[in-house]
Amino acid sequence: MxxxxxxxxxxxxxxxxxxxxxxxxxxxxxxxxxxxxxxxxxxxxxxxxxxxxxxxxxxxxxxxxxxxxxxxxxxxxxxxxxxxxxxxxxxxxxxxxxxxxxxxxxxxxxxxxxxxxxxxxxxxxxxxxxxxxxxxxxxxxxxxxxxxxxxxxxxxxxxxxxxxxxxxxxxxxxxxxCKSMPSNITANTGLDALTHCVEAYVSNINDNYADVLAKGGMELVFNNLETAFNEPQNGDARQNMHDASCMGGYAFTNVWLGIAHSLAHQIGAVYGIPHGCANAIVLPNVIRFNAKATDRYNDLAKVIGKKDAEDFAEAIEELRSKVLVVGSIKEFGVSQEDWYARVKEMSAHAFADACTSFNPRVPTLEEIEQVFNCCYEGSKVTI
Ligand SMILES: NC(=O)c1ccc[n+]([C@@H]2O[C@H](COP(=O)([O-])OP(=O)(O)OC[C@H]3O[C@@H](n4cnc5c(N)ncnc54)[C@H](O)[C@@H]3O)[C@@H](O)[C@H]2O)c1
Ligand SMILES: [Zn+2]
Structure with missing residues (x-):
């Protein structure tokens, strides 16, 4: 084709x-x-x-x-x-x-x-x-x-x-x-770029050209985000992050994204969690969930010297905490009462999000809700 x-x-x-x-x-x-x-x-x-x-x-x-x-x-x-x-x-x-x-x-x-x-x-x-x-x-x-x-x-x-x-x-x-970007915006937007690269690489319509850009963009984020965060005037780190963002954009505009974005769109709209931060909270658990249906995370893990999807998810959690982004929706200040009152409706909207149809694992509505709840609590997805 x-x-x-x-x-x-x-x-x-x-x-x-x-x-x-x-x-x-x-x-x-x-x-x-x-x-x-x-x-x-x-x-x-x-x-x-x-x-x-x-x-x-x-x-x-x-x-x-x-x-x-x-x-x-x-x-x-x-x-x-x-x-x-x-x-x-x-x-x-x-x-x-x-x-x-x-x-x-x-x-x-x-x-x-x-x-x-x-x-x-x-x-x-x-x-x-x-x-x-x-x-x-x-x-x-x-x-x-x-x-x-x-x-x-x-x-x-x-x-x-x-x-x-x-x-x-x-x-x-x-x-x-980008040198004038405050550190929190540097962190959130950089983790958004990372999520684009990861989701594009495992998309169910993945493509040889997008693969190279996604892998390369991801490697640039791992090698440069912390420096750009800590040294805003560092031109090399800024340019590398800018290139990573562009490469992630090339990748996803051609092969779409997955359920990390479907979930992030909901918590962004309902709780005002910045887009990149929302992605970074949910991405490791989405990887754990999707890894049951694809082995493509192993390729990404190898690029950064890790061996499998779980190692890769943990490397993202480590990077996330180094740039001071929270690891759960709860830590963002959302109360248990509010979360459990709304999670069913948010799950339904996430299920219907256009990005869900390009996810490597076809989720049920109940599974989306379970992944969501783990991201709320900050616990690991095991389904
Ligand atoms: N078009 C696409 O392909 C695409 C893809 C994903 C998300 N989005 C959308 O993009 C929007 C988010 O964009 P964004 O993350 O670039 O943030 P943004 O454009 O909303 O900017 C965030 C803040 O950063 C400030 N800012 C921007 N550049 C700065 C700089 N160099 N120095 C200091 N401050 C600066 C802005 O004034 C603003 O207050 C969301 O609406 C999201 O849904 C679009
Ligand atoms: Zn995004």
């Missing part, structure tokens, strides 16, 4: 933001979140590069973490007034994801959110503008994924918008931008 492996034009390395000078056009909108890209100098850098190549520019700012439909609509209106031929998403994944969906609405103002939520629900883009992504967090790999996550605040639900149209045209992976 023919398989498609897509990639934008990609520049990576410390200082690679300079490569933005290669774009040609007349007008660019820069979409950012809060103050981090102003404070770390990357916004000023992008503006000066655009000035040097005579591209007029304006800023859409104020994209909040887990961006809402309203934020996306506000941005699209600004795009329609300014008429850019380049969209530049700069900052954390939230800013870049919002920019992707603003772009879709700029090209197709009539599109409804319901249409966009359908798989491949976005019509052809690029009649008005092209898209450059410059990430400042090292976690999701959104610069090379065909995905944007938008939140419906009224319903309290996060929706993945999946379409190959959303794959950026240009991605710049410059670790210099």
């Amino acid at each position: 023919a398989r498609l492996f897509q990639t934008p034009e990609l520049y990576h390395g410390l200082g690679s933001i300079e490569e933005l000078k290669n774009i040609s056009g007349k007008k660019a909108v820069i979409v950012i979140g809060g103050k981090s890209v102003r404070e770390n100098g990357s916004l000023a850098k992008v503006e000066s590069i655009l000035d040097s190549i005579n591209i007029e520019h304006c800023i859409v700012d104020g994209v909040e973490p887990d961006p809402s439909i309203e934020t996306v609509r506000r941005g699209a209106e600004a795009f329609l007034a300014f008429e850019p031929d380049w969209i530049i998403g700069l900052g954390g994944c939230s800013a870049i994801d919002a920019a992707k969906v603003m772009w879709a609405l700029y090209e197709h103002p009539e599109l409804s959110f319901d249409q966009m939520k359908q798989i491949c629900g976005i019509p052809a883009l690029r009649t008005k503008a092209r898209f450059a992504a410059i990430p400042a967090t090292s976690g999701t790999g959104t610069e090379i994924t065909a995905l944007a996550v938008i939140t419906d605040r009224a319903k309290g639900v996060k929706y993945p918008i999946v379409s190959h149209e959303l794959l950026p045209d240009l991605a710049i992976v410059d670790g210099d931008l």
Whole structure:
């Protein structure tokens, strides 16, 4: 069967933001979140590069973490007034994801959110503008994924918008931008990247190309996350983590993810546990559960000098504690009463999550609940 492996034009390395000078056009909108890209100098850098190549520019700012439909609509209106031929998403994944969906609405103002939520629900883009992504967090790999996550605040639900149209045209992976990340965000986003690599490698539609990127990205996380956490100005560690995030993104956008993400989406939405932290809590137990159905964790274990899935799960727990991320949902401050009142409903939602269908072991609803409860208590899964 023919398989498609897509990639934008990609520049990576410390200082690679300079490569933005290669774009040609007349007008660019820069979409950012809060103050981090102003404070770390990357916004000023992008503006000066655009000035040097005579591209007029304006800023859409104020994209909040887990961006809402309203934020996306506000941005699209600004795009329609300014008429850019380049969209530049700069900052954390939230800013870049919002920019992707603003772009879709700029090209197709009539599109409804319901249409966009359908798989491949976005019509052809690029009649008005092209898209450059410059990430400042090292976690999701959104610069090379065909995905944007938008939140419906009224319903309290996060929706993945999946379409190959959303794959950026240009991605710049410059670790210099990450030096300003606080240690907790470094830890959470880095563990998200690790989870993407691990889940992509064991996906039931795994692929030779994705395998190499997943293994390589995982090894980079094991070798660099602690250094990036302890030494924020360490350029090599920052760049290696940025590359790991991008490699994990390449892997998962092609072969999807598994139930660590299905569970993490629930505890993120219900308890506000940051996405990477939620993944890191559940991943070791998901490995123990899945190892009964796949021996592919042994390959990953060997890459980091371990022998089997249990060793591998424990190595992840060790890394998690070194970067000060909690090991159970209970430790995040969720009460027993609240947890056991909600776990059935969360299990049902996790069971229905799109990622569940790519998990190497087909779980029952009851098994999801059992894995969830072990992750709550911080005990090892044995089923
Ligand atoms: N598009 C995808 O492929 C994909 C994949 C997985 C998850 N997601 C979504 O991505 C979002 C999370 O993105 P994220 O983890 O990048 O976090 P984020 O963009 O929400 O940013 C988190 C915080 O970090 C700050 N920040 C970002 N870069 C910084 C820097 N260099 N220095 C200092 N502070 C900085 C932001 O201002 C923000 O307060 C979630 O909504 C998640 O569901 C998207
Ligand atoms: Zn993730």
